[in-house]
Amino acid sequence: MQETSQKETPYTALGFYHKISQLRADTWNALKRDLGQLVRVTDGNRARNLIKAIDVKLTRLEIIEDYHAFPSKEDFRHLWSLFERKEYALLEKVVRRLVRALISESYRRRHVDLSETDADAEDLETLDALNQLRRGHPASNSSAQPYFELLIVDNLSVQEEEVVREAFHNMRRPEDRFVYDVVTVRSFEDALIAVLVNPNIQACLIRYEFPYKSKYNLSALRNYLEGLSEKELEYQTEAERSILLSSMIHELRPEIDQFLVTSGDVETTASRDIRHFNRIFYRETDYIEQHHTILRAIDNRYRTPFFDALREYSKKPTGVFHAMPISRGKSITRSHWAGHMIDFYGINIFLAETSATSGGLDSLLQPYGPIKKAQEYAARAFGARQSFFVTNGTSTANKIVVQALIKPRDIVLIDRDCHKSHHYGMVLAGAHVSYLDSYPLNDYSMYGAVPLHEIKKTLLEYKRAGQLHKVKMLLLTNCTFDGVVYNVRRVMEECLAIKPDLVFLWDEAWFAFATFNPTYRPRTAMHAARTLRDRYRSEAYREEYAAWKAEFDALDPDDDATWLERRLMPDPDVVRVRAYATHSTHKTLTSLRQGSMIHVYDQDFRQRVEAPFHEAYMTHTSTSPNYQILASLDVGRMQAEMEGFELVHAQVEAALSLREQLYTHPLLQKYFRVLKNSDMVPAPYRESGVETYYDQVTGWNQMEEAWAHDEFVVDPTRVTIAIGATGVDGDAFKNEYLMNKYGIQINKTSRNTVLFMTNIGTTRGAIGYLLDVLIKLAKEFEYRWEESSRPERKIIEHHVRSLTRDLPPLPDFSRFHDAFRPNPGGQTPAGDIRQAYFLSYDEENTEYLRFDNGELQAQMRAGRDVVSASFVIPYPPGFPVLVPGQVISEEILRFLQALDVTEIHGYRPELGLLVFTEEALVDPPAG
Incomplete structure (x- = not known):
């Protein structure tokens, strides 16, 4: 059969759910196309082939739609009935209308009766489709009741399902703030697959008894059901099975509000560990109480405390007798010249502009009202203990955390190629910096991330030097600009085994979206911290630790292999989980530019950090924060809680579609090679052995194993x-x-790579445009080669060779000069970056040396330690090649000489590199 090609096998029985929404949309459109052809075809063989293809598509769609409220199961029975009665013309009309309803999303706003196929009904769908096209306007969806779907888990018959669905439909009232429909599933596995493939599900009602196994072969669940078996669940009580299901749903999608309906002893059930249920209902509870409880729970996530307060403030008539002439738009509305600003922005942005902290508003520096509540909601959304809004970017967020936790001469372990704000933060805090080297990707002129082996080795050096007590923090970037993601939980766990009170700062500027996807979430700082804290408090961990400790104590503690070649476990009696994460909300979620957040999961925050944290926060936070940025953070959090799962899922789908075309298109492959997992992560760091997430036969089915x-x-x-x-x-x-010819913007390049980042705003149309541009460029390079003369081809070959083979190896961090090392000549590598930084302020301490004419190299050959007096940061790649106080090595010079970028911060080509004079290094003043 033509419809069961290798291309489609990855989707068998939802075996791969990452692209399920695209599969769903594409299959409905293909079904509509096939039916349109069938009603017009005259050739018998062609008609038979189309009927077989339609049968395959209906079968596939029936599995997918089992987990969605529209089309309902009753709707699908209607489709099968028409197909089996061979009423293909009528079936084509029904499917066409159904597809219109899905595209326009009219099912969210009104009931769509597929038994109606008259012209008026089709006109309504057409009107909805036109309205969908107008959704580019910001206010287009603001008046509609938000729609969601309620998942009911219960082993119901077909007739009982319809009774329950109708009962909840009858509870709905026009004055309700939300409108919802019902999805029913009959098993444990089906409940999990429903929350994975249906982003509309916002609430779940677990009722009575239900079996474990689904009627489908749900291979998509293999990673999530690891360790569970039908046999084990058979012996569980109704309450135990419901609690386990609730826990797994929470792990997959923690935002879903869950409710338990029990027919057993409700008081006994309530005394169990039911933390993931909002409420328990007894079976006799009527539907109206369940209805209102569910709506209230949804409303609790939908609220935007500060945004709502700002909107209310903007409506109040006020007399403005404080700073800011632009407040209430007065300086603009009275202007004869600046009115075009209102034409562009609209009046509301000015009505909401104020420096007041009263009148229903709040102070960011000392929140007590809607800002405080908005930050509490953010902590809930991101799984933190505390969250703080930042209105001047993650660069400032990083400095706040560092200043709050680090005192002068505290040692900080930090990846050398992290964002420059961290390096400057070290200067401000007066930290003694111990740089860690990431593994290099020399073929692509970029770094990966810092291996755990390297981190543990450095901690052991400080331990053996008697300096471990001075090590305060480990600072790493997760994920890197290029997308390399740490196993955060493992890093924290093994480092805490060496230093049980180590503080972790994870720069997740590019990773805020990860919280809202079940594959990504376990590699976020807040999830790892919460998981580890729960783990260390359990009796099961104590037993596991005791067995590990007995085995570990029998080994030689002075042998590096004892620590470096085996997995370490921290002592539960002394370990403290102390994790901080900084998010550029504006980079990967919805927020105005510079909107960022700090998330805290620190067991010692209230006892040891709260006061200095607030001092640091006030040091770096403006007393006139931008209220529009704060409001956008509030709305962005709400959107992430309500539809983050759906938006991130669509983002992943878009990226996978782009990758798939780049992997398989012959012309694109010739000039553009998309880097896969094995290209960016060397084999020693890939325990799973997964080289690529994609295979042309099996599709995208290995990602979870690697993650x-x-x-x-x-x-x-x-x-x-x-x-x-x-x-x-x-x-x-x-x-x-990209930019000048086709208007495509990107941020990151290296000498021979470009980075395309998808986000929650990326559409399939944007992916299509990018692919079209890349194909046009590939053809242009093809024509250039074909039309080139022999000398011109030699030039092209030289350029290709310089970008593919003649690449300079990336330099490691050399060392701090002894003048800036707390323990000169000792075992530990830390340096006082602040001392070096401010020493360069006095002009007589520095000089310029050029390396393009060999001047600097001659000094090095003569035996001089040439020491950088400034940060030197080439763009790209964007990390410091040199920091103040660092000895310049031959490898660094070779790298700088090979760079063909024009933008190098801290380097003046006409003068050279700024370095310390030899005299300045003899006895430099302490920092």
Whole structure:
């Protein structure tokens, strides 16, 4: 049968759910196309083939739609009935109307009766489709009741399902703030697959008894059901099975509000660990109480305390006798010249502009009202103990955390190629910095991430030097700009085994979205911290630790292999989980620019950190924060809780579609090679052995395995493409080809790669446009080669060779000069970056040396330690090649000489590198 090709096998019985929404949409459209052809075809063989194809598509769609409220199961029985009666013309009309309802999403706003096929009904769908096209206007959806779906888990008959669905429909009232429909499933497995494939599900009602197994072969669940078996569940009570299901739903989608309906002893059930249920209902509870309880729970997530307060404030007539002439728009509305600002922005942004903290508003520096509540909601959404809004970017968020936790001369372990705000934060805090080297990807002129082996080795050096008590923090970037993601939980666990009170700062500037996807979430800082805290408090962990400790104590503690070659476990009696994460909300979720958050999961926060944290917060936070940024953070949090799962899912789908085309298109493959998992994560760090998430036969089916086990993984939503075969370097490709020719903007390049980042706003149309542009560019490079003369081809070959083979190896961090080391000549590598930074302020302490004419190299050959007096940061790649106080090595010079970028911060080509004079290094003043 034509419809069961290898291309479609990955989707068998929902075996791969990452692209389920695209599969769903594409299959409905293909079904509509096939039916349209069938009603017009005259050839008998063609008609038989179309009927077989329609049968296959209906069968596939029936599985998918089993987990959605529209079309309902009754609707699907109607489709099968028409198909079996061979009423193909009528079936084509019904499917066409159904597809219109799905595209326009009219089922969210009104009941769609598929038994109606008259012209008026079709006109309504057409009108809805037109309204859908107008949704580019910001207010287009604001008046509609938000729609969600309620999942009911109960082993009901077909007739009982309809009775329950009708009962909840009858509870709905026009004055309700939300409108919802009902999805019913009959088993444990079906409940889990429903919450994975249906993002509309916002609430779940678990009722009575239900079996474990689904009637489908749900291979998509294999990673989530690990360790569970039908046999074990058979012996569980109704309450135990319901609690386990609730726990697993919470792990997959923690935002879903869950309710338990029990026919047993409700008082006994309530005394169990039912923390994931909002409420328990006894079976005799009427539907109206369940209805109102569910709506109230949804409303609790839908609220935007500060945004609502700001909107109310903007409506109040006020007399403005404080700073800000632009407040209430007065300086603009009275202007004869500046009125176009209102034409562009609208009046509301000015009505909401104020420096007042009263009148229903709040103070960011000392919140007590709607800002305080908005930050509490953010903590709930991101799984933190406390969350704080930042209105001037994650650069400031990073400095706040560092200043709050680090005192002068505290030692901080930090990845050298992290964001520059961390390096400057070290200067401000007066930290003694111990730089960690990430593994290099020399073929692509970029770094990966810091191996756990390297971190543990450094901690052991401080332990053996008697300096471990001075080590305060480990600071790492998760995920990196290029998409390399740590196994956060494992890093924290093994480091805490060496230093049980170590503080972790995870820079997740590019990873805020990860909280809202079940595959990504376990590799976030807040989830890992919460998981570890729960783990260390359990009796099961104590037993596991005791067995491990007995085995560990029998080994030689002075042998590095004892610590480095085996997995370490911290002592539950002394370990403290102390994790901080900074998020650029504006980068990956909805927020105005510079909207960021700090998330805290620190067991010692209230006792040891709260006061200095608030001092640091006030140090770096403006006393006039932008209220529009704060409001956007509030709305962005609400959106993430209500539809983050859906939006991130669509983002992943878009990225996978782009990758799939790049993996398989012959012409694109010739010039653009998308880097896969094995290209960016060396084999020693891939325990799973997974080289790529995609296979042309089995599809996208290995991602979860890698993300569950490997030390590092690659975020597939970041598509790094090697362009060396084009002979064009990354910077030129970004500006001359992508931006100037086709208006495509990207942030990150290396010498021979470009990075395309998808986000929650990326559409399938945008992916299509990018692919079209890449194909046009590939053809252009093809024509260039075909039409080139022999000398021109030699030039192209030279450029290709320089970008694919003649690449300078990335330099490691060399060392701090002894003048800036607390323990000169000792075992530990830390340096006082603040001392070096401010020493350069006095002009007589520094000089410029050029390396393009060999001046600097001559000094090095003569035996001089040439020491950088400034940060030197080439863009790209964007990390400091040199920091103040660092000895310049030959490897660093070779790398700088090989760079063909024009933007190098801290380097003046006409003067050279700023370095310390030899005299300045003899006895530098303490920092």
